[in-house]
Amino acid sequence: DWFKAKNVKGYAPICLGLEDFYVRRLYLRIQDCFGRPIASAPDSWFDVVERTSKDSNKTLQRTSNTTRCLNLGSYNYLGFAAADEYCTPRVIESLKKYSASTCSVRVDGTTKLHTELEELVARFVGKPAAILFGMGYVTNSAIIPCLIGKGGLIISDSLNHNSIVNGARGSGATVRVFQHNSPAHLEEVLREQIAGGQPRTHRPWKKIIVIVEGIYSMEGELCKLPEIIAVCKKYKAYTYLDEAHSIGAVGQSGRGICELLGVDPADVDIMMGTFTKSFGSCGGYIAASKEIIQHLKHSCPAHLYATSMSPPAVQQVISAIKVILGEDGSNRGAQKLARIRENSNFFRSELKKMGFEVLGDNDSPVMPIMLYNPAKIPAFSRECLRQKVAVVTVAFPATPLLLARARICISASHTREDLITALDVISRVGDLVGIKYFPAEPPKI
Numbered sequence: 001d002w003f004k005a006k007n008v009k010g011y012a013p014i015c016l017g018l019e020d021f022y023v024r025r026l027y028l029r030i031q032d033c034f035g036r037p038i039a040s041a042p043d044s045w046f047d048v049v050e051r052t053s054k055d056s057n058k059t060l061q062r063t064s065n066t067t068r069c070l071n072l073g074s075y076n077y078l079g080f081a082a083a084d085e086y087c088t089p090r091v092i093e094s095l096k097k098y099s100a101s102t103c104s105v106r107v108d109g110t111t112k113l114h115t116e117l118e119e120l121v122a123r124f125v126g127k128p129a130a131i132l133f134g135m136g137y138v139t140n141s142a143i144i145p146c147l148i149g150k151g152g153l154i155i156s157d158s159l160n161h162n163s164i165v166n167g168a169r170g171s172g173a174t175v176r177v178f179q180h181n182s183p184a185h186l187e188e189v190l191r192e193q194i195a196g197g198q199p200r201t202h203r204p205w206k207k208i209i210v211i212v213e214g215i216y217s218m219e220g221e222l223c224k225l226p227e228i229i230a231v232c233k234k235y236k237a238y239t240y241l242d243e244a245h246s247i248g249a250v251g252q253s254g255r256g257i258c259e260l261l262g263v264d265p266a267d268v269d270i271m272m273g274t275f276t277k278s279f280g281s282c283g284g285y286i287a288a289s290k291e292i293i294q295h296l297k298h299s300c301p302a303h304l305y306a307t308s309m310s311p312p313a314v315q316q317v318i319s320a321i322k323v324i325l326g327e328d329g330s331n332r333g334a335q336k337l338a339r340i341r342e343n344s345n346f347f348r349s350e351l352k353k354m355g356f357e358v359l360g361d362n363d364s365p366v367m368p369i370m371l372y373n374p375a376k377i378p379a380f381s382r383e384c385l386r387q388k389v390a391v392v393t394v395a396f397p398a399t400p401l402l403l404a405r406a407r408i409c410i411s412a413s414h415t416r417e418d419l420i421t422a423l424d425v426i427s428r429v430g431d432l433v434g435i436k437y438f439p440a441e442p443p444k445i
């Protein structure tokens, strides 16, 4: 009745064959989630983590129990969220020198490290200038309103991250959504918005910004960036690219989706990224032309009124980028990049061979395994955890109601044995829960 009253489609199949307990629990969780951001099985990740292993991939010690398990849920793509022979001593030094916080806004809270990282990020992503923010989420939600406002048009991918959605809503600009990763639908929306479907020379918008992500975090999909840029150029729209999951994780030298797909960074107007994934730190950045960065430095409240990024966090990113670029004097960066690519492609192809429905593209370290039925969420994550594999499950409203999934994140610091163990567990649990939707590929003789 509740589903009917809310006009939620597909309520019948969800309830078929479920134990009463699960049905009640599911109702409560979904009810709870209208207006709240998450619906998932609590066991594997709503607990307090007190300690992780050195590589953050093995032990997750929680307040309720200590579980030595394989961590397949962290964004620790290059394994920098761990003690590192190059990064850690430098981070400790910076802590001693600058302390954990500048306790000041950028006006008097800019250390040499902050300017060094801004220059390094600009060089790394191939843009003339960059600006730092204390948080990736805030980078999107605070920057978008500084770039566009009333009279402007934002055209946003339908699966863009919540920080982009909030930034777009807060900007006061008109927001239109195009079908996920569809350059053809983007063109349709642009044509409709510019000319109202009629041949017209007048352009009714002060400015148009198209916002996409490099790798979609719930889909594991690579952005069709070259095609999207071509459409934007044709209709003279600016491009804004969120590289939270692609910077450092893909591309021959870790420079992200542009490097992977052969796109010239000059063709992307605004590049956004976070330090919370590949670099094992926190914070975010915008890289763009000198004029845009200058404009942000003088107008963005999150730059003018917020405490500058923590110096040890800045130092961690500087050191991680130097390792990635080989400027630490070793080839560990190249090895990490080769490893994450190999690991991701191996894991994805093995899952597919087993008969799972896996979303996303090759080279992407994010791989969602489709569960569909929300009742399979607790069953899958609990059973995996019991067998010592921690997975993150994602459901409504982060995904449509009947498109629940387990989202695996692969790291360069997973060993081949780790991955084989995980595949074994996931296969067994997949049989138990009934989520192998395709026939398994027969083994090659």
Ligand code: PMP
Pocket (backbone or CB within 6 Å): 135, 136, 137, 138, 140, 161, 163, 213, 217, 242, 244, 245, 274, 275, 276, 282, 283, 284
């Ligand atoms: N953009 C995207 C695409 C993200 O997935 C996230 C968080 N996972 C953010 C922005 C926010 O970044 P942070 O967690 O560093 O605040």
